[in-house]
Amino acid sequence: MALLVVLVALVPGVWWVSYTRLVAARSDVDDSWAEVDAELLRRYELATRIVETASATSDPDRIEELIHWLDAAVAAPRTPEAANEFEPPLGEAIDRLAGPILRDRLDDVDDRIAVAGSFYNTRVEQLDRRVRAFASGFVARRHGFERATFFEF
Structure with a gap:
Protein backbone atom coordinates (compact mmCIF):
# COMPACT_ATOMS: atom_id res chain seq x y z
CA MET A 1 0.00 0.00 0.00
CA ALA A 2 2.79 2.41 0.89
CA LEU A 3 4.54 1.53 -2.36
CA LEU A 4 1.40 2.43 -4.30
CA VAL A 5 1.18 5.81 -2.56
CA VAL A 6 4.84 6.50 -3.36
CA LEU A 7 4.34 5.54 -7.01
CA VAL A 8 1.22 7.68 -7.33
CA ALA A 9 3.17 10.65 -5.96
CA LEU A 10 6.40 9.87 -7.80
CA VAL A 11 5.12 9.42 -11.36
CA PRO A 12 3.48 12.87 -11.68
CA GLY A 13 6.54 14.43 -10.06
CA VAL A 14 8.92 12.80 -12.52
CA TRP A 15 6.56 13.75 -15.37
CA TRP A 16 6.45 17.38 -14.24
CA VAL A 17 10.24 17.62 -13.80
CA SER A 18 10.84 16.01 -17.21
CA TYR A 19 8.34 18.32 -18.91
CA THR A 20 9.84 21.40 -17.26
CA ARG A 21 13.35 20.41 -18.32
CA LEU A 22 12.19 19.77 -21.89
CA VAL A 23 10.51 23.17 -22.05
CA ALA A 24 13.67 24.82 -20.73
CA ALA A 25 15.86 22.93 -23.21
CA ARG A 26 13.63 23.87 -26.14
CA SER A 27 13.63 27.48 -25.00
CA ASP A 28 17.44 27.43 -24.81
CA VAL A 29 17.58 26.08 -28.38
CA ASP A 30 15.22 28.81 -29.61
CA ASP A 31 17.14 31.55 -27.80
CA SER A 32 20.50 30.37 -29.07
CA TRP A 33 19.14 30.11 -32.63
CA ALA A 34 18.06 33.76 -32.35
CA GLU A 35 21.73 34.63 -31.70
CA VAL A 36 22.85 32.68 -34.78
CA ASP A 37 20.14 34.32 -36.86
CA ALA A 38 21.20 37.80 -35.73
CA GLU A 39 24.75 37.06 -36.84
CA LEU A 40 23.52 35.69 -40.17
CA LEU A 41 21.61 38.94 -40.71
CA ARG A 42 24.86 40.85 -40.09
CA ARG A 43 26.48 38.69 -42.74
CA TYR A 44 23.66 39.46 -45.20
CA GLU A 45 24.12 43.19 -44.59
CA LEU A 46 27.83 42.81 -45.22
CA ALA A 47 27.13 40.83 -48.41
CA THR A 48 24.97 43.74 -49.60
CA ARG A 49 27.93 46.09 -49.03
CA ILE A 50 30.17 43.71 -50.95
CA VAL A 51 27.75 43.86 -53.90
CA GLU A 52 27.75 47.65 -53.77
CA THR A 53 31.54 47.83 -53.52
CA ALA A 54 32.30 45.19 -56.14
CA SER A 55 29.73 46.29 -58.71
CA ALA A 56 32.10 48.66 -60.48
CA THR A 57 35.17 46.44 -60.59
CA SER A 58 34.15 42.77 -60.50
CA ASP A 59 32.83 40.18 -62.91
CA PRO A 60 29.06 40.75 -63.41
CA ASP A 61 28.41 37.00 -63.34
CA ARG A 62 29.95 36.69 -59.89
CA ILE A 63 27.97 39.66 -58.64
CA GLU A 64 24.79 38.14 -60.08
CA GLU A 65 25.58 34.84 -58.35
CA LEU A 66 26.07 36.58 -55.00
CA ILE A 67 22.82 38.51 -55.45
CA HIS A 68 21.00 35.27 -56.30
CA TRP A 69 22.23 33.44 -53.16
CA LEU A 70 21.76 36.51 -50.97
CA ASP A 71 18.15 36.92 -52.13
CA ALA A 72 17.52 33.20 -51.58
CA ALA A 73 19.00 33.29 -48.08
CA VAL A 74 17.09 36.41 -47.07
CA ALA A 75 13.79 35.05 -48.44
CA ALA A 76 14.23 31.62 -46.82
CA PRO A 77 12.59 30.79 -43.50
CA ARG A 78 14.71 31.76 -40.49
CA THR A 79 15.44 28.12 -39.57
CA PRO A 80 18.57 26.00 -39.18
CA GLU A 81 17.43 23.79 -42.06
CA ALA A 82 17.21 26.76 -44.44
CA ALA A 83 20.50 28.18 -43.20
CA ASN A 84 22.19 24.83 -43.76
CA GLU A 85 20.90 24.86 -47.33
CA PHE A 86 21.72 28.45 -48.34
CA GLU A 87 24.78 29.41 -46.29
CA PRO A 88 27.42 27.26 -48.06
CA PRO A 89 26.80 28.62 -51.58
CA LEU A 90 26.31 32.14 -50.22
CA GLY A 91 29.61 31.90 -48.36
CA GLU A 92 31.40 30.76 -51.50
CA ALA A 93 29.90 33.64 -53.49
CA ILE A 94 30.90 36.13 -50.78
CA ASP A 95 34.45 34.77 -50.64
CA ARG A 96 34.88 35.22 -54.40
CA LEU A 97 34.00 38.92 -54.21
CA ALA A 98 35.07 40.17 -50.79
CA GLY A 99 37.99 42.51 -51.18
CA PRO A 100 40.65 43.17 -48.57
CA ILE A 101 38.74 46.11 -47.11
CA LEU A 102 35.72 44.03 -46.17
CA ARG A 112 30.75 35.34 -34.46
CA ILE A 113 28.53 32.99 -36.47
CA ALA A 114 30.82 30.07 -35.64
CA VAL A 115 30.72 30.85 -31.90
CA ALA A 116 26.95 31.33 -31.87
CA GLY A 117 26.52 28.19 -33.96
CA SER A 118 28.67 26.17 -31.59
CA PHE A 119 26.62 27.37 -28.63
CA TYR A 120 23.41 26.59 -30.52
CA ASN A 121 24.63 23.08 -31.37
CA THR A 122 25.47 22.46 -27.70
CA ARG A 123 21.89 23.42 -26.78
CA VAL A 124 20.53 21.17 -29.55
CA GLU A 125 22.59 18.30 -28.18
CA GLN A 126 21.19 18.88 -24.68
CA LEU A 127 17.61 18.91 -25.98
CA ASP A 128 18.18 15.82 -28.10
CA ARG A 129 19.63 13.99 -25.12
CA ARG A 130 16.50 14.75 -23.11
CA VAL A 131 14.19 13.71 -25.97
CA ARG A 132 16.04 10.38 -26.29
CA ALA A 133 16.34 9.65 -22.56
CA PHE A 134 14.14 6.96 -21.05
CA ALA A 135 11.79 8.84 -18.71
CA SER A 136 11.80 12.21 -20.43
CA GLY A 137 11.41 10.48 -23.81
CA PHE A 138 7.89 9.39 -22.83
CA VAL A 139 7.05 12.95 -21.85
CA ALA A 140 8.66 14.32 -25.02
CA ARG A 141 6.60 12.08 -27.29
CA ARG A 142 3.39 12.82 -25.39
CA HIS A 143 3.89 16.59 -25.61
CA GLY A 144 5.34 16.82 -29.13
CA PHE A 145 8.97 17.60 -28.33
CA GLU A 146 11.24 16.66 -31.20
CA ARG A 147 14.95 16.57 -31.84
CA ALA A 148 16.32 19.82 -33.25
CA THR A 149 18.46 20.37 -36.34
CA PHE A 150 22.16 21.08 -35.92
CA PHE A 151 23.62 24.17 -37.61
CA GLU A 152 26.45 23.50 -40.04
CA PHE A 153 28.69 26.45 -40.78
Whole structure:
Protein backbone atom coordinates (compact mmCIF):
# COMPACT_ATOMS: atom_id res chain seq x y z
CA MET A 1 0.00 0.00 0.00
CA ALA A 2 2.79 2.41 0.89
CA LEU A 3 4.54 1.53 -2.36
CA LEU A 4 1.40 2.43 -4.30
CA VAL A 5 1.18 5.81 -2.56
CA VAL A 6 4.84 6.50 -3.36
CA LEU A 7 4.34 5.54 -7.01
CA VAL A 8 1.22 7.68 -7.33
CA ALA A 9 3.17 10.65 -5.96
CA LEU A 10 6.40 9.87 -7.80
CA VAL A 11 5.12 9.42 -11.36
CA PRO A 12 3.48 12.87 -11.68
CA GLY A 13 6.54 14.43 -10.06
CA VAL A 14 8.92 12.80 -12.52
CA TRP A 15 6.56 13.75 -15.37
CA TRP A 16 6.45 17.38 -14.24
CA VAL A 17 10.24 17.62 -13.80
CA SER A 18 10.84 16.01 -17.21
CA TYR A 19 8.34 18.32 -18.91
CA THR A 20 9.84 21.40 -17.26
CA ARG A 21 13.35 20.41 -18.32
CA LEU A 22 12.19 19.77 -21.89
CA VAL A 23 10.51 23.17 -22.05
CA ALA A 24 13.67 24.82 -20.73
CA ALA A 25 15.86 22.93 -23.21
CA ARG A 26 13.63 23.87 -26.14
CA SER A 27 13.63 27.48 -25.00
CA ASP A 28 17.44 27.43 -24.81
CA VAL A 29 17.58 26.08 -28.38
CA ASP A 30 15.22 28.81 -29.61
CA ASP A 31 17.14 31.55 -27.80
CA SER A 32 20.50 30.37 -29.07
CA TRP A 33 19.14 30.11 -32.63
CA ALA A 34 18.06 33.76 -32.35
CA GLU A 35 21.73 34.63 -31.70
CA VAL A 36 22.85 32.68 -34.78
CA ASP A 37 20.14 34.32 -36.86
CA ALA A 38 21.20 37.80 -35.73
CA GLU A 39 24.75 37.06 -36.84
CA LEU A 40 23.52 35.69 -40.17
CA LEU A 41 21.61 38.94 -40.71
CA ARG A 42 24.86 40.85 -40.09
CA ARG A 43 26.48 38.69 -42.74
CA TYR A 44 23.66 39.46 -45.20
CA GLU A 45 24.12 43.19 -44.59
CA LEU A 46 27.83 42.81 -45.22
CA ALA A 47 27.13 40.83 -48.41
CA THR A 48 24.97 43.74 -49.60
CA ARG A 49 27.93 46.09 -49.03
CA ILE A 50 30.17 43.71 -50.95
CA VAL A 51 27.75 43.86 -53.90
CA GLU A 52 27.75 47.65 -53.77
CA THR A 53 31.54 47.83 -53.52
CA ALA A 54 32.30 45.19 -56.14
CA SER A 55 29.73 46.29 -58.71
CA ALA A 56 32.10 48.66 -60.48
CA THR A 57 35.17 46.44 -60.59
CA SER A 58 34.15 42.77 -60.50
CA ASP A 59 32.83 40.18 -62.91
CA PRO A 60 29.06 40.75 -63.41
CA ASP A 61 28.41 37.00 -63.34
CA ARG A 62 29.95 36.69 -59.89
CA ILE A 63 27.97 39.66 -58.64
CA GLU A 64 24.79 38.14 -60.08
CA GLU A 65 25.58 34.84 -58.35
CA LEU A 66 26.07 36.58 -55.00
CA ILE A 67 22.82 38.51 -55.45
CA HIS A 68 21.00 35.27 -56.30
CA TRP A 69 22.23 33.44 -53.16
CA LEU A 70 21.76 36.51 -50.97
CA ASP A 71 18.15 36.92 -52.13
CA ALA A 72 17.52 33.20 -51.58
CA ALA A 73 19.00 33.29 -48.08
CA VAL A 74 17.09 36.41 -47.07
CA ALA A 75 13.79 35.05 -48.44
CA ALA A 76 14.23 31.62 -46.82
CA PRO A 77 12.59 30.79 -43.50
CA ARG A 78 14.71 31.76 -40.49
CA THR A 79 15.44 28.12 -39.57
CA PRO A 80 18.57 26.00 -39.18
CA GLU A 81 17.43 23.79 -42.06
CA ALA A 82 17.21 26.76 -44.44
CA ALA A 83 20.50 28.18 -43.20
CA ASN A 84 22.19 24.83 -43.76
CA GLU A 85 20.90 24.86 -47.33
CA PHE A 86 21.72 28.45 -48.34
CA GLU A 87 24.78 29.41 -46.29
CA PRO A 88 27.42 27.26 -48.06
CA PRO A 89 26.80 28.62 -51.58
CA LEU A 90 26.31 32.14 -50.22
CA GLY A 91 29.61 31.90 -48.36
CA GLU A 92 31.40 30.76 -51.50
CA ALA A 93 29.90 33.64 -53.49
CA ILE A 94 30.90 36.13 -50.78
CA ASP A 95 34.45 34.77 -50.64
CA ARG A 96 34.88 35.22 -54.40
CA LEU A 97 34.00 38.92 -54.21
CA ALA A 98 35.07 40.17 -50.79
CA GLY A 99 37.99 42.51 -51.18
CA PRO A 100 40.65 43.17 -48.57
CA ILE A 101 38.74 46.11 -47.11
CA LEU A 102 35.72 44.03 -46.17
CA ARG A 103 37.65 40.79 -45.53
CA ASP A 104 38.41 41.70 -41.89
CA ARG A 105 34.78 42.53 -41.18
CA LEU A 106 33.66 39.36 -42.93
CA ASP A 107 36.12 37.27 -40.90
CA ASP A 108 34.80 38.88 -37.70
CA VAL A 109 31.18 38.13 -38.64
CA ASP A 110 32.07 34.57 -39.63
CA ASP A 111 33.82 34.06 -36.28
CA ARG A 112 30.75 35.34 -34.46
CA ILE A 113 28.53 32.99 -36.47
CA ALA A 114 30.82 30.07 -35.64
CA VAL A 115 30.72 30.85 -31.90
CA ALA A 116 26.95 31.33 -31.87
CA GLY A 117 26.52 28.19 -33.96
CA SER A 118 28.67 26.17 -31.59
CA PHE A 119 26.62 27.37 -28.63
CA TYR A 120 23.41 26.59 -30.52
CA ASN A 121 24.63 23.08 -31.37
CA THR A 122 25.47 22.46 -27.70
CA ARG A 123 21.89 23.42 -26.78
CA VAL A 124 20.53 21.17 -29.55
CA GLU A 125 22.59 18.30 -28.18
CA GLN A 126 21.19 18.88 -24.68
CA LEU A 127 17.61 18.91 -25.98
CA ASP A 128 18.18 15.82 -28.10
CA ARG A 129 19.63 13.99 -25.12
CA ARG A 130 16.50 14.75 -23.11
CA VAL A 131 14.19 13.71 -25.97
CA ARG A 132 16.04 10.38 -26.29
CA ALA A 133 16.34 9.65 -22.56
CA PHE A 134 14.14 6.96 -21.05
CA ALA A 135 11.79 8.84 -18.71
CA SER A 136 11.80 12.21 -20.43
CA GLY A 137 11.41 10.48 -23.81
CA PHE A 138 7.89 9.39 -22.83
CA VAL A 139 7.05 12.95 -21.85
CA ALA A 140 8.66 14.32 -25.02
CA ARG A 141 6.60 12.08 -27.29
CA ARG A 142 3.39 12.82 -25.39
CA HIS A 143 3.89 16.59 -25.61
CA GLY A 144 5.34 16.82 -29.13
CA PHE A 145 8.97 17.60 -28.33
CA GLU A 146 11.24 16.66 -31.20
CA ARG A 147 14.95 16.57 -31.84
CA ALA A 148 16.32 19.82 -33.25
CA THR A 149 18.46 20.37 -36.34
CA PHE A 150 22.16 21.08 -35.92
CA PHE A 151 23.62 24.17 -37.61
CA GLU A 152 26.45 23.50 -40.04
CA PHE A 153 28.69 26.45 -40.78
